Amino acid sequence: MVSEITPDLVRHLGVLARIKLTDAEVTQLTGQLDAIVDNIAKVSEVATDDVVATSHPIPMSNVLRPDEVGEPLTREQVLQNAPDAADGRFRVTAILGEEQ
């Protein structure tokens, strides 16, 4: 498995992850990720088809909750950390830009 970490890929990952990256960060991350990925890609050496994946270390299933109403947060609690709010709701800037 050859890893091809390019500046364009890092920039794209920044968009996916909603982290604005400076050019300097892109350059630095490209180098670091390339080294890290080279190192961690070795997992595929032993991860053959006959090995099942483990997503939970202790297997369990059917952990369900009865359909009983609890005490919801008060609106004050809901909004207490809000960077901006209006009319009992969270306020965010325009979702679409002008050209959209």
Place this chain on the structure above:
Amino acid sequence: MAAAKLMDYDKALEMFEPVLGFEVHVELNTRTKMFSNAPNPANEEFHSAEPNTLIAPVDMGLPGALPVVNAAAVRSAISLGLALGCTIAESSRFARKNYFYPDLGKNYQISQADEPIAFEGSVEIELEDGTIIAVPIERAHMEEDAGKLTHMGGATGRIQGAEYSLVDYNRAGVPLVEIVTKPIIGAEHRAPEIGKAYVATIRDIVRGLGISEARLERGNLRCDANVSLRPRGQEKLGTRTETKNVNSMRSVERAVRYEIQRQAQILADGGTITQETRHWHEDTGRTSPGRPKSDADDYRYFPEPDLLPVQPAAELIEELRAALPEQPVARRRRLKADWGFTDLEFQDVHNGGLIDEVEATIAAGAAPASARKWWTGEITRIANTQDREASALIAPADVAALQSLVDAGTLTDKLARQVLEGVIAGEGTPEEVVESRGLAVVSDDGALIAAIDEALAAQPDVLAKIKDGKVQAAGAVIGAVMKAMKGQADAARVRELVLVRAAE
């Protein structure tokens, strides 16, 4: 937005074969949310809550909060899967669908990806002429709804041009089952009608199961319609568009038809269809482009580490299977036979969305023919003039009571229509309206005979003709008597008595 050029519908169908697909989101009416014990606004009881008052920490992605699966939502999803003829998975699992949007508290939606709770089913739908079509179901999976955005400062509350938006997370975490069909091939010119009938059938199924309020206008049921065209004779499916959140059955029909015409024109002009989501506009009857599908739609699904697999016990599945109500199509087949309706009579009831009402009216004691006549006749007429749903006007029990007054001779058909108006106007039960409006048939022979004698005396020439055996002449006297009785007499009885008195 400039109107797209549309090809004539019949011409479009000559050149291309439409292939459909539907994704219907059903909001479950459990008391609590999918992953928290906050009250569920999709349950009637909590429907009118103030913004941001139905929230547990996990619903708004508070740091440290964790989801726990609602057992009732799992039961509902299994029931729905069974009603759709699906296989229930031995093991199903939640996954995270990662994307950023302000209405998504955690910026990932907990959904199911590779391991849905139900898969591989089929559901029969019935078209207006009674044709039955099997729609293939790919899967039904559990997931959570997002919050609600209100766009402010722009025109008409649209996202375009808005200055800012407000977020209410009450709906975040509402339990959803998303039903995904396989490609529906062979719909041909009936494609729009199939869309409408499919959504109607899903609504009937979830209503029958009692697992959703199933009100399209409230978003309890939301349909995304996928449409693609392929040139006649081509094997490969064309590029599809996905029209989002078409929120009435009529809109599904219109949106499918519109997309067929729009895509056909583009293809005929040598253009290509962009794979994209589109938005339906009820007011203009058009769709407009949303986001094109792109690299940015990399949802990075992975198994939800905060939740464990759901592995329903075979006994639970069998218990829910045994409790399933009849399938809508099977039920209709049975009712049509029970009621002895002709195809046309039954379609009248079905197309009017009045099966439940007629059934309840019959259950309350009315004969099938009378029940049908009331609902598809007078009540529908009044509903149309008032622009309301027939079912909202009057209770089936009142219709049955009205008919029983007719059957007992207390009311004539004409009087009964007046009583109906009174009941619809909120004046009370049929009996109360008869009482308060004084509309009962005069069945006292003494009063009738007095009126007859008076009329005969006033028209001696008519009396003579009757005595001569010209019985048809009695009509004039009967008319006078009915007028004197203000119509509240049984004309047949009056006729009998006229002949008796004339002979004396």
Place this chain on the structure above:
Amino acid sequence: MSDIIRLNAAELGAKLAAGEISSVEATQAHLDRIAAVDGDVHAFLHVNEHALTAAAAIDARRAAGDSLGELAGVPLAIKDVLVTTDQPSTSGSKILEGYMSPFDATVVARSRAAGLVPLGKTNMDEFAMGSSTEHSAYGPTHNPWDLDRIPGGSGGGSAAAVAAFEAPIALGSDTGGSIRQPAHVTGTVGIKPTYGGVSRYGAIAMASSLDQVGPVSRTVLDAGLLHDVIGGYDRNDSTSLPDTWPSFAQAAREGATGQVLKGLKVGIVRELPDSGFQPGVASSFRESLELMQAHGAEIIEISAPHFEYGVAAYYLIHPAEASSNLAKFDSVRFGLRVTPEGNATVEDVMSATREAGFGPEVKRRIILGTYALSAGYYDAYYGSAQKVRTLIQQDFDAAFAKVDVIATPSAPTTAFKIGEKIDDPLQMYLNDLTTIPANLAGVPGISIPSGLAADDGLPVGIQFVAPAREDARLYRVGAALEAVLLDSWGAPLLDRAPVLRSAQGRTEGAR
């Protein structure tokens, strides 16, 4: 230095119960200690202004004759990854500066219910990403043994607080070694419980399938007492085990008699040879094993061929899950908001906020995790890493068929200098070489001090790992070795730590 702060939690609890000391006195003594030394150590991000009120309430309950637990009235330091209603919770990040949670983490709520007095919130690598606490957005914590050195991470604050006698016990969280490795470098005790043994509810998630909350202390018994308080089933955490657990304090007390070492089968991992460790670490480890052997334990070599893939698997699973868990920090509902100039869209605001609010290590891991999960790479990376988990579990299963516990050095080196590895993420990641397999497999692990490294005089820890659900075995074995070592040393290891300069007259020791 007041005598009160030298007391272990068990000793302090006994004196509180006997009425020899009040909780207010005990709490005040620790607050004074924080004021005196935390300017240098910087273990705390926040000191609880309500601590004395909480202490007074416990004293009142005791005076009223309420029956209280063994730790009632004992001060507790809380890693800032755990949300608290009475103090800010930042997880060491600027993006959560000043965040107030409307609910307590389950472990915090249980601690309060048991009468423990929340003393403050301890420093950590931002969102627990790191092995040195240098990645805290609020500046590094310093190792009380040598202020120029790291206290380990991510829970360097909790370990340093306990080592510096600023708190008798603390709460930590361990995703890849964040409780055990700080214990190793600070000469303290730390346990990562079996996955699901302690609730994660209210622990700001980093890698959900690896995270576990656990106790940090100066003695094995103290850890057991705290574990008894915080552990057990929690319906708010779907991954919480419904098991009934034995008393871990009881297990520690039983272990302290040393009997458990007789016939104990201790596995050592062939694939982790001495050569992989700093000589002082390797020799301390060998000495501990010899001591155990001398008390009747049997040392058996086992093979764990997939441990070498552990770090790689960890650095795929961890960033992948973290990239998703950290998506919630988007400026909409809580936390920092940075609005760029011009007509910024929500996307611009989110991107600018996350750029400004996350430190370099967090960004690095989010980008790495986003990559590992993205279309086309999932199977090779995340999917393969999950298979490695299976293989490591199989290694453990095979080993535990032959031995009762596995022993390893808790980390490859002693405390390194602050700044030494900060620009070399790969070097930094290797710190967790011996601790990571337990997280991947979900099994419990304990680190207790094994002595000082001969080469640099700094603390070294020995780690024991047991099968899933056998946490009590770790308390028995840990307490047994602890007792034997204490015997050989004649006094607790921490007595050999340098005396911290007390900044008299400093009114505010912590930020």
